[in-house]
Amino acid sequence: xxxxxxxxxxxxxxxxxxxxxxxxxxxxxxxxxxxxxxxxxxxxxxxxxxxxxxxxxxxxxxxxxxxxxxxxxxxxxxxxxxxxxxxxxxxxxxxxxxx
Amino acid sequence: xxxxxxxxxxxxxxxxxxxxxxxxxxxxxxxxxxxxxxxxxxxxxxxxxxxxxxxxxxxxxxxxxxxxxxxxxxxxxxxxxxxxxxxxxxxxxxxxxxxxxxxxxxxxxxxxxxxxxxxxxxxxxxxxxxxxxxxxxxxxxxxxxxx
Numbered sequence: 001x002x003x004x005x006x007x008x009x010x011x012x013x014x015x016x017x018x019x020x021x022x023x024x025x026x027x028x029x030x031x032x033x034x035x036x037x038x039x040x041x042x043x044x045x046x047x048x049x050x051x052x053x054x055x056x057x058x059x060x061x062x063x064x065x066x067x068x069x070x071x072x073x074x075x076x077x078x079x080x081x082x083x084x085x086x087x088x089x090x091x092x093x094x095x096x097x098x099x
Numbered sequence: 100x101x102x103x104x105x106x107x108x109x110x111x112x113x114x115x116x117x118x119x120x121x122x123x124x125x126x127x128x129x130x131x132x133x134x135x136x137x138x139x140x141x142x143x144x145x146x147x148x149x150x151x152x153x154x155x156x157x158x159x160x161x162x163x164x165x166x167x168x169x170x171x172x173x174x175x176x177x178x179x180x181x182x183x184x185x186x187x188x189x190x191x192x193x194x195x196x197x198x199x200x201x202x203x204x205x206x207x208x209x210x211x212x213x214x215x216x217x218x219x220x221x222x223x224x225x226x227x228x229x230x231x232x233x234x235x236x237x238x239x240x241x242x243x244x245x246x
Binding site: 017019020021023024027051052053054055057058059061062082085086089090 | 116117119120123137138141144145148149152155156198207208209211212214215218219
């Protein structure tokens with residue numbers, strides 16, 4: 001997973017498959033970077049995600065709470081079409097973080 | 100094999116989270132001959148991933164156990180996948196199947212496992228006995244684009 005920090009925005013490029021197994025590692029890396037850099041905005045770029053189950057929803061929900069605690073906000077960008085259905089089921093759209 | 104059954108398979112593996120990826124890939128390989136659409140395959144893999152994760156997180160509560168998967172393909176391309184554990188079982192299946200119901204909120208489980216299975220499969224059946232284990236049967240019609 002690559003990360004990029006520019007203009008107070010931390011972008012994490014998540015790639016591969018998100019499941020209960022991989023979510024633990026992704027979470028640790030994203031939170032580690034966010035706690036160190038304290039960005040105004042955390043941007044999760046999903047363009048490289050090839051598979052996701054509901055663990056991906058948990059990952060986004062958890063980062064949303066984490067960014068609230070750190071006084072920043074969250075955005076999820078470049079969500080592949082085939083992953084949209086699972087986000088729709090979750091009602092996460094109502095938080096206004098999905099782009 | 101029962102009448103109208105084209106193929107069958109059985110798998111068993113330890114309840115390690117690394118096997119979530121193995122289980123969904125194995126089921127995908129099993130149905131590949133039906134020439135499923137990308138969407139159908141993705142739906143089935145997602146449902147299997149949810150069911151296997153439930154066995155690991157809830158059935159066995161992260162302790163070691165064995166997960167069993169049975170698969171059957173019928174003549175009409177209907178595919179039935181059963182994911183079973185011999186874990187703690189579910190006292191109230193109806194409650195467990197409610198969207199957003201989770202017993203593990205602190206672990207960032209979204210409580211969407213059954214909702215995803217139901218949305219991504221044609222039929223989901225859950226049988227559970229507390230202290231004996233849980234069996235989840237996922238049914239999905241594949242290869243619809245051929246008709």
